């Protein structure tokens with residue numbers, strides 16, 4: 001236990017229901033181990049509920065029952081762990097490239113007893129495509145701008161499935177800037193959704209992008225062939 005972590009606010013009952021004790025256990029892990037191991041800043045402990053757990057849990061409004069979810073760039077488990085705690089019907093894969101973070105995630109999964117519902121994959125989203133079955137829903141919070149996120153996440157999304165990106169107040173500006181790139185990557189028109197209206201203040205802003213068309217991701221560039229160097233095919 002830590003003095004820094006406040007008790008769960010009443011609204012946590014609405015969002016976590018009878019899984020609230022599990023949410024409390026996760027909040028405690030974040031506020032203790034998570035801080036000591038540098039996964040979240042020490043100043044986050046007092047605001048873990050408002051800024052992190054409640055904020056992420058409101059996204060469940062946009063996730064269909066029984067969906068498969070890939071959380072890209074999970075960090076300390078946000079939103080992926082929170083989604084699994086709030087919604088035991090989901091199957092969740094956490095994708096995270098940094099070993100220190102995947103080690104923490106694996107420990108959290110075991111300690112919270114989520115092994116049947118959550119798996120942890122170490123790697124970058126653009127590199128693990130071949131290993132993962134496309135998911136109904138791909139989530140990301142604070143990982144990258146929308147164009148890059150769409151390039152990484154739409155190939156992990158099943159056709160007709162959706163990318164849900166937690167964003168701040170500038171979500172509409174980001175959409176205006178990146179919609180052309182999103183469309184080229186097979187995404188439909190991005191829509192801003194407000195989650196947790198009447199529950200959290202401010203509501204959580206989520207950008208929703210349906211994977212409308214399947215566009216093959218660009219191949220990573222190989223070494224450039226200089227003129228007269230490298231192999232040329234002769235007919």
Ligand SMILES: C[S@@+](CC[C@H](N)C(=O)[O-])C[C@H]1O[C@@H](n2cnc3c(N)ncnc32)[C@H](O)[C@@H]1O
Pocket residue numbers: 072073074075076077078079095096097098101123124125126140141142143152
């Ligand atoms: C600012 S942190 C956010 C972590 C967590 N989503 C949160 O909201 O607290 C960004 C995370 O994205 C991960 N990341 C960066 N590039 C990535 C990529 N190409 N594929 C998957 N994860 C990536 C980083 O390692 C880091 O854990």
